[in-house]
Amino acid sequence: MSHLKIIAEQFARGDFSAPFAVHAEEPAGVPALKRLSKDIAYTFAPDDLGGRVLISTASKQAREAVHAFLRYQIREHRTGDSPKVGGR
Numbered sequence: 001m002s003h004l005k006i007i008a009e010q011f012a013r014g015d016f017s018a019p020f021a022v023h024a025e026e027p028a029g030v031p032a033l034k035r036l037s038k039d040i041a042y043t044f045a046p047d048d049l050g051g052r053v054l055i056s057t058a059s060k061q062a063r064e065a066v067h068a069f070l071r072y073q074i075r076e077h078r079t080g081d082s083p084k085v086g087g088r
Helices: 003-012 017-021 030-035 060-077
Strands: 039-043 053-057
Touching: 003 017, 003 039, 003 053, 003 060, 030 053
Parallel strands: none
Antiparallel strands: 039 053
């Protein structure tokens, strides 16, 4: 099973132990992601590069938590992705 598929399944259950294990700290946004878990959907989507985790929500608070979490991941993993919201 793909790493990202497992991550999507864990996050959907409110299990954020993998990011904690990698970073030795709770990433930004995780407390709110746990609290607002019923408002967030995590879906694995395969693509030509392996796949991605799609995260969707209609909740403004949940969206802000997702953005905080993703900015943390961008910074910590030095992905080179823009931390700006609004595009791929």
